[in-house]
Amino acid sequence: MRPWILGLLLVVTALALVNARYHERRLFAQIEQSDRLMARLTSDAAALRVQLIALRAPSRLERIAREQLGMEPIRPSDTVSLGVRSP
Amino acid sequence: MTSRTLNRSDAPILTWRATAWRSRVVLLLIWAALAAVVVKAFLLQHIQVEEWQRRAENRYERLREIPAARGRLLDRHGTVLAMSIPEMRLGVVPRLLSADHPRLGKLAQALGMPESVLRRKIRQADRFFYLAKDLDLTAAERIRALRLPGLELEQDYRRHYPLGETFANLLGFTGGADQGQEGIERAFDDRLRGMPGAERVLVDRRDQAISLKRLNEARPGDDLRLSLDASLQSIAYRAVKEALSTHRAQGAAAAVIDARNGEVLALVNAPSFDPAQRSRLDPARIRNRAVVDRFEPGSTLKPFAIATALDAGKARLGSVYDTSSGQLTVSGRTIRDSHRHDRLTLGEVLEKSSNVGTAQIALMLPAQTFHASLRLAGFGESVGLPISAATAGRLRPWQTWVAIDQATISYGHGIAVSLVQLARAYTVFAGDGRLLPLSLEPRSTLPTGERVFSEATATAIRGMLERAAGPQGTAPKAQIDGFRVAGKTGTAHKPERGGYARNRYISSFAGFVPADQPRLVIAVMIDEPSAGRHYGGEVAAPVFAQIASESLRRLQMSPDPSVRVLPASRLLGEGT
Numbered sequence: 001m002r003p004w005i006l007g008l009l010l011v012v013t014a015l016a017l018v019n020a021r022y023h024e025r026r027l028f029a030q031i032e033q034s035d036r037l038m039a040r041l042t043s044d045a046a047a048l049r050v051q052l053i054a055l056r057a058p059s060r061l062e063r064i065a066r067e068q069l070g071m072e073p074i075r076p077s078d079t080v081s082l083g084v085r086s087p
Numbered sequence: 088m089t090s091r092t093l094n095r096s097d098a099p100i101l102t103w104r105a106t107a108w109r110s111r112v113v114l115l116l117i118w119a120a121l122a123a124v125v126v127k128a129f130l131l132q133h134i135q136v137e138e139w140q141r142r143a144e145n146r147y148e149r150l151r152e153i154p155a156a157r158g159r160l161l162d163r164h165g166t167v168l169a170m171s172i173p174e175m176r177l178g179v180v181p182r183l184l185s186a187d188h189p190r191l192g193k194l195a196q197a198l199g200m201p202e203s204v205l206r207r208k209i210r211q212a213d214r215f216f217y218l219a220k221d222l223d224l225t226a227a228e229r230i231r232a233l234r235l236p237g238l239e240l241e242q243d244y245r246r247h248y249p250l251g252e253t254f255a256n257l258l259g260f261t262g263g264a265d266q267g268q269e270g271i272e273r274a275f276d277d278r279l280r281g282m283p284g285a286e287r288v289l290v291d292r293r294d295q296a297i298s299l300k301r302l303n304e305a306r307p308g309d310d311l312r313l314s315l316d317a318s319l320q321s322i323a324y325r326a327v328k329e330a331l332s333t334h335r336a337q338g339a340a341a342a343v344i345d346a347r348n349g350e351v352l353a354l355v356n357a358p359s360f361d362p363a364q365r366s367r368l369d370p371a372r373i374r375n376r377a378v379v380d381r382f383e384p385g386s387t388l389k390p391f392a393i394a395t396a397l398d399a400g401k402a403r404l405g406s407v408y409d410t411s412s413g414q415l416t417v418s419g420r421t422i423r424d425s426h427r428h429d430r431l432t433l434g435e436v437l438e439k440s441s442n443v444g445t446a447q448i449a450l451m452l453p454a455q456t457f458h459a460s461l462r463l464a465g466f467g468e469s470v471g472l473p474i475s476a477a478t479a480g481r482l483r484p485w486q487t488w489v490a491i492d493q494a495t496i497s498y499g500h501g502i503a504v505s506l507v508q509l510a511r512a513y514t515v516f517a518g519d520g521r522l523l524p525l526s527l528e529p530r531s532t533l534p535t536g537e538r539v540f541s542e543a544t545a546t547a548i549r550g551m552l553e554r555a556a557g558p559q560g561t562a563p564k565a566q567i568d569g570f571r572v573a574g575k576t577g578t579a580h581k582p583e584r585g586g587y588a589r590n591r592y593i594s595s596f597a598g599f600v601p602a603d604q605p606r607l608v609i610a611v612m613i614d615e616p617s618a619g620r621h622y623g624g625e626v627a628a629p630v631f632a633q634i635a636s637e638s639l640r641r642l643q644m645s646p647d648p649s650v651r652v653l654p655a656s657r658l659l660g661e662g663t
Contacts (some may be wrong), residue, residue, distance in 0.1 A: 040224035046172045053249035058321035
């Protein structure tokens with residue numbers, strides 16, 4: 001094989017290597033970015049879950065039911081037992 | 088124009104011998120230099136490769152810790168009680184960040200602080216400092232995008248307690264490095280804490296990561312499912328908080344235990360604190376009174392004296408005691424009843440809460456027998472919950488007792504217990520006479536428990552406790568519609584410098600519902616009620632009734648419509 005062909009191949013592979021390195025770094029940066037986005041979304045979801053739990057805390061629901069909706073707990077005197085007739 | 092022909096032999100380069108020698112030397116030097124490069128390259132790439140790689144990596148490598156999330160705390164139904172959310176800390180190296188940097192205005196905006204304050208902070212600092220903590224990741228990303236020199240963002244975790252003060256005293260909180268400092272957070276710290284990982288990051292000259300290698304994966308802490316029920320905890324907390332306010336008390340606490348297996352379902356304290364505002368914590372509010380405080384239980388201890396006498400054969404159900412004088416003198420000291428009674432049967436002694444009758448019964452017992460019985464019921468020893476600073480109470484050795492000690496201990500003076508200890512002791516009467524061990528985690532199997540009293544005795548005492556919480560007893564206000572209630576009130580003077588305070592009381596109530604098929608053991612303690620009423624039947628029993636009624640409804644237990652709250656024949660103040 002002629003030396004100039006070998007030289008050309010050498011140059012081409014060297015450029016390909018540089019290009020591959022460049023893409024590797026680009027992909028790595030994208031992965032880092034995606035990781036950060038995932039962490040951010042996970043964190044946001046967790047924060048929202050905490051808010052949801054606080055909003056549906058039994059004490060809060062009970063207070064709203066009593067004060068805003070005028071509801072009261074069921075007392076045994078409020079219940080009526082119905083006999084079930086067999087078919 | 089003249090021309091001159093040069094003779095070839097005249098050219099100096101052809102005749103100067105030194106020239107040929109010099110060029111050879113230069114050539115040799117070039118070859119030598121090339122050879123040196125080749126040799127050095129060979130050495131670098133094949134012989135000293137690790138050394139040079141290490142040096143290069145040291146220059147461009149950062150070792151980064153990967154923080155591990157702490158495990159979540161869950162209630163028995165999976166409701167999240169505590170969880171960690173990743174947040175960022177922003178540090179500043181003042182040497183690298185000028186206080187006059189033009190983009191500081193945007194940083195101040197992102198942090199929500201005045202620009203002048205930010206610039207002053209940077210100007211005045213001479214070493215690394217944290218500018219902000221608890222930054223959410225979105226804000227952190229905005230700050231990162233500013234590309235300011237000298238800013239360092241570190242990931243951290245912040246613990247959140249969505250149900251706030253309802254669980255605060257019990258769960259405790261974490262401190263620096265996400266380490267449990269109080270309560271359950273501290274007790275189960277080993278299980279909840281994660282194992283941080285590590286990674287090696289290669290950075291370019293702009294300090295941007297270009298590759299990384301995970302050395303150790305971060306291992307998050309284990310989630311911990313507790314036996315607690317968030318709904319019951321909420322009910323109990325509301326009840327004690329209202330009682331605290333109504334009776335202008337120093338403190339209040341309640342414990343709710345599953346009578347079938349000893350699982351702790353709720354453990355509440357008031358006053359409590361907001362775990363999100365930990366910077367202004369009052370130590371008195373952090374204390375888990377139900378576990379840490381000990382108090383004289385008063386008449387709630389009477390069933391144990393009577394049960395011991397029944398088991399020891401020193402008393403029978405039909406035994407009658409003359410308490411008509413309303414007082415009894417023992418070792419030169421006089422024991423009194425708050426109300427005068429006539430002759431009382433064994434059951435009536437408990438129902439009317441007669442100090443004189445109970446002391447008479449206790450004095451028939453050998454001290455060793457009575458002491459052993461109290462010890463078996465768990466008094467004077469650790470309650471077995473892994474909460475730091477939990478008190479074992481106080482039960483003096485029987486060898487140090489004199490007659491008056493035995494008499495006063497029978498009605499709950501001269502002995503100290505914690506509220507949770509008292510609740511556990513009542514599992515003896517709620518069950519078949521065995522003491523159930525407590526647990527903060529759900530149990531898969533039913534514990535056997537250690538026998539304290541015979542089954543017959545436990546059944547008899549259960550009946551007496553039901554009457555004590557009835558219209559003829561000391562706690563008619565413990566009754567609830569739809570369910571039979573059993574329990575005993577207690578009122579004790581608070582100890583004070585070798586004696587007892589005249590007008591400072593601890594009011595308590597311990598009992599279980601439904602009395603015919605116990606599901607919940609509930610103990611309530613109100614510390615120093617000062618709104619005019621102090622008897623356990625007036626102060627603590629209604630709190631018990633509120634917790635019991637709402638909890639049974641929440642547990643969807645079917646009420647018996649025939650069971651109605653009956654009016655009290657007359658309100659008795661049990662012995663103090």
